[in-house]
Amino acid sequence: MQRYVFPCLLATLFLAFVPGTRLPAAEPQATGNPDPHAHHHHMMHMAQAAAPRITHPRYRLPKLVLRDDQDRPVDLQRLAQGPRPLIMNFIFTTCTTICPVMTSTFAGAYDRLMAAPVRPLLVSVTIDPEHDDPQVLARYRKKYHAGKDWLFLTGSPQDVRRLEQALDVYRGSKLNHEPVTLIHLPGRAAWVRMDGFTGTRRLVETYLAQLDPHAATAAH
Amino acid sequence: MRRRRRIDARARRHSRGFLLVLLGLCPAVHAVDIEQGREIYLHGRLRSGAPVTARVQGDVPASGEAVACVNCHRRSGQGSNEGRSVAPPVTAEALFQPRKLPIRRVFSSKSLAATERSAYRRETLFRAIREGRNPDGRTLSPLMPRYRLDDAQLDDLLAYLSTLSSHVSPGVTRTEIRLATVLADGAPKRAAETMLAVLNTYVDTLNAETRYESLRATHPPVHKHWQYGHYRHFRLLVWRLHGPPATWREQLEHAYRRTPVFALVSGLTGGDWAPIHAFCEAQALPCLFPNTRLPVTDGAFYTLYFDRGIDLEADTLANHLLQSPDRGAILQVRDDSPIGRRAARRLAERLRSARPSVQIETLVIVPEEEQASDRLRTAVADRHPRHLVFWLQDGEASALLVAGLLPDLPQETGVHVDSALLRRLAHGPPASRSLSAPYCWRLPDPRDGQLLRVRLWAQRRGLDPDRLDLPTLADTYTALQLTADAIRHARGLLVRDYVIELLEHMVDNAIVTGMYPSFSLGPDQRFAAKGCRIVALDGPRGRLRPVTPLRTP
Numbered sequence: 001m002q003r004y005v006f007p008c009l010l011a012t013l014f015l016a017f018v019p020g021t022r023l024p025a026a027e028p029q030a031t032g033n034p035d036p037h038a039h040h041h042h043m044m045h046m047a048q049a050a051a052p053r054i055t056h057p058r059y060r061l062p063k064l065v066l067r068d069d070q071d072r073p074v075d076l077q078r079l080a081q082g083p084r085p086l087i088m089n090f091i092f093t094t095c096t097t098i099c100p101v102m103t104s105t106f107a108g109a110y111d112r113l114m115a116a117p118v119r120p121l122l123v124s125v126t127i128d129p130e131h132d133d134p135q136v137l138a139r140y141r142k143k144y145h146a147g148k149d150w151l152f153l154t155g156s157p158q159d160v161r162r163l164e165q166a167l168d169v170y171r172g173s174k175l176n177h178e179p180v181t182l183i184h185l186p187g188r189a190a191w192v193r194m195d196g197f198t199g200t201r202r203l204v205e206t207y208l209a210q211l212d213p214h215a216a217t218a219a220h
Numbered sequence: 221m222r223r224r225r226r227i228d229a230r231a232r233r234h235s236r237g238f239l240l241v242l243l244g245l246c247p248a249v250h251a252v253d254i255e256q257g258r259e260i261y262l263h264g265r266l267r268s269g270a271p272v273t274a275r276v277q278g279d280v281p282a283s284g285e286a287v288a289c290v291n292c293h294r295r296s297g298q299g300s301n302e303g304r305s306v307a308p309p310v311t312a313e314a315l316f317q318p319r320k321l322p323i324r325r326v327f328s329s330k331s332l333a334a335t336e337r338s339a340y341r342r343e344t345l346f347r348a349i350r351e352g353r354n355p356d357g358r359t360l361s362p363l364m365p366r367y368r369l370d371d372a373q374l375d376d377l378l379a380y381l382s383t384l385s386s387h388v389s390p391g392v393t394r395t396e397i398r399l400a401t402v403l404a405d406g407a408p409k410r411a412a413e414t415m416l417a418v419l420n421t422y423v424d425t426l427n428a429e430t431r432y433e434s435l436r437a438t439h440p441p442v443h444k445h446w447q448y449g450h451y452r453h454f455r456l457l458v459w460r461l462h463g464p465p466a467t468w469r470e471q472l473e474h475a476y477r478r479t480p481v482f483a484l485v486s487g488l489t490g491g492d493w494a495p496i497h498a499f500c501e502a503q504a505l506p507c508l509f510p511n512t513r514l515p516v517t518d519g520a521f522y523t524l525y526f527d528r529g530i531d532l533e534a535d536t537l538a539n540h541l542l543q544s545p546d547r548g549a550i551l552q553v554r555d556d557s558p559i560g561r562r563a564a565r566r567l568a569e570r571l572r573s574a575r576p577s578v579q580i581e582t583l584v585i586v587p588e589e590e591q592a593s594d595r596l597r598t599a600v601a602d603r604h605p606r607h608l609v610f611w612l613q614d615g616e617a618s619a620l621l622v623a624g625l626l627p628d629l630p631q632e633t634g635v636h637v638d639s640a641l642l643r644r645l646a647h648g649p650p651a652s653r654s655l656s657a658p659y660c661w662r663l664p665d666p667r668d669g670q671l672l673r674v675r676l677w678a679q680r681r682g683l684d685p686d687r688l689d690l691p692t693l694a695d696t697y698t699a700l701q702l703t704a705d706a707i708r709h710a711r712g713l714l715v716r717d718y719v720i721e722l723l724e725h726m727v728d729n730a731i732v733t734g735m736y737p738s739f740s741l742g743p744d745q746r747f748a749a750k751g752c753r754i755v756a757l758d759g760p761r762g763r764l765r766p767v768t769p770l771r772t773p
Contacts, residue, residue: 173728
């Protein structure tokens with residue numbers, strides 16, 4: 001352990017003479033408590049679950065028309081009627097913590113989902129429609145090399161909020177949002193709701209389990 | 221013991237080529253490359269350009285920008301949170317100290333263990349980044365990627381982490397925090413007086429309404445030291461800018477050298493804002509919600525704007541014109557003001573890129589000139605435009621020019637002005653016909669709670685709201701309220717990047733939002749109000765009627 005003290009000292013001394021890494025004319029004082037939000041973090045951490053929680057709530061989609069990343073209209077109610085199942089999540093493009101993981105999960109699961117006996121449609125809806133217009137969504141989908149069976153949707157702030165409320169993902173400020181994935185099979189009253197981060201494997205497994213005819217009765 | 225040796229052996233293998241390593245000496249004898257550390261932290265790549273690779277959530281491979289530390293831990297290194305997901309601080313100062321809650325006795329030791337940890341050392345930190353375990357052996361959140369980085373790269377990263385939030389920013393002393401505002405000579409008088417009155421009154425009130433916080437700061441109750449220890453007085457400086465905009469940058473730098481400040485708040489020039497934007501970016505100085513309609517949209521970090529100003533108006537009008545079924549000619553009339561030049565250029569660009577065949581012409585006039593009215597009439601008579609668009613500096617001359625022309629225009633000609641001129645015309649005698657404008661503010665309503673609130677505040681502080689310019693009152697109050705809230709929230713961690721990040725996070729829950737109906741920010745967003753709508757002024761009572769819904773153009 002001792003042998004690490006010296007290089008750290010060396011590195012610190014080295015840094016003291018590296019130009020441009022310090023702010024000009026700084027008044028010398030300690031930054032005091034380097035973690036003023038430790039309390040907040042603790043409370044939030046306590047509220048967090050480890051594995052995703054899976055439930056089977058019933059939702060009714062409101063009548064509304066969203067727009068995809070090519071600004072084409074998308075009637076979500078019609079889409080939910082089938083024939084393809086929907087796998088939905090909620091993101092916004094300037095989100096830094098949760099959405100990159102959610103989007104990477106969809107991206108990582110895409111090929112396996114498209115190889116399933118019944119191919120789903122992936123749907124990512126933005127919860128920041130004012131910032132995420134179709135052009136912004138088009139850039140976002142390109143960043144993740146999203147396949148053609150993965151829709152990115154936006155709409156008016158009122159419509160998006162109505163949708164969020166109908167699917168119980170509305171948490172006020174977009175920064176309060178939580179990782180949720182919803183699976184909907186046409187004709188089935190109950191949705192599958194996964195609260196938490198799914199990872200690609202569990203997402204694919206859960207979806208495939210829904211295709212199993214026995215799952216239909218279990219969900220009711 | 222054996223396990224430790226195993227880890228040491230692996231570390232040695234990673235640092236192959238170092239004879240010194242084999243001799244058991246420190247592996248960090250390689251020259252630390254802080255630039256590589258910065259590349260890894262900010263961009264998720266190595267100096268060579270190769271992306272950093274990692275795994276997230278157990279089985280999700282990710283690389284490059286998606287796993288850049290800055291995404292979750294932010295530029296300041298103070299971390300962030302979203303929903304219930306927390307990314308804790310990763311400044312070297314934070315990492316090499318144990319993490320302990322300020323008040324511990326109300327929590328069980330089991331729950332404390334979930335957040336608290338002992339201090340990292342270089343070895344345990346490297347293990348955390350590679351394997352996702354904290355110094356006490358606990359597994360880190362599945363959100364934290366497990367990185368493939370060798371010892372040299374991690375040493376570079378560590379060197380960079382040592383620079384994050386390492387100093388309290390300039391403009392802060394033990395007892396005070398200094399803020400500046402900017403006021404140019406050419407600013408409209410009433411708006412200028414309003415802005416200064418609001419800023420000075422707010423700061424005076426803030427400093428006066430203490431419950432001996434300054435004493436509490438020196439002798440805080442032991443269980444609240446972490447809360448009160450950071451109280452400071454606010455001091456406001458007014459930096460006046462004289463002469464042409466090209467000279468402003470130098471004046472600002474001179475003022476800043478004389479008295480460095482923590483941030484620039486609000487501000488008013490009546491025209492250009494670009495020199496100030498450039499100054500703020502160069503000094504890494506937060507510039508918070510200036511009163512300008514000419515923001516800079518170059519993706520810079522340090523200035524937060526209310527909205528995209530005249531660009532937003534031009535874009536909204538462009539969309540509206542594109543959606544109208546007629547394809548008639550458009551005549552733009554502009555003066556030589558910064559607003560006029562920029563708006564006319566923007567509208568033409570937007571229209572032409574959406575519809576290359578669009579017929580649009582621009583006429584330049586000087587509203588104050590005697591011949592202006594005649595020139596305008598001649599142009600209209602010659603060209604028979606279907607739509608007439610005015611981009612003129614707000615003022616009596618412009619209003620008279622437009623109002624004088626209106627009765628003589630054919631009914632089917634659409635007349636569009638900018639929002640400032642619309643408001644001026646709305647206060648004048650009733651127009652003989654309707655005209656419209658892109659309007660990005662809240663619609664005037666005496667019952668509007670937001671505006672009532674700022675008026676009441678002004679009244680209670682001895683300012684006469686009727687003598688103040690209401691939009692400047694609302695917006696300046698909002699700017700300073702948000703700034704003060706963010707500074708308080710920083711709790712002594714007065715680092716500029718951190719305060720910007722706090723604002724990004726707090727604005728969505730702001731109670732006062734100035735003149736804007738919809739106000740929100742997010743990581744790296746710099747324009748809080750994104751929506752606008754077309755509004756018509758018609759009828760004898762000068763009421764503004766919304767023609768389209770509020771939307772982002």
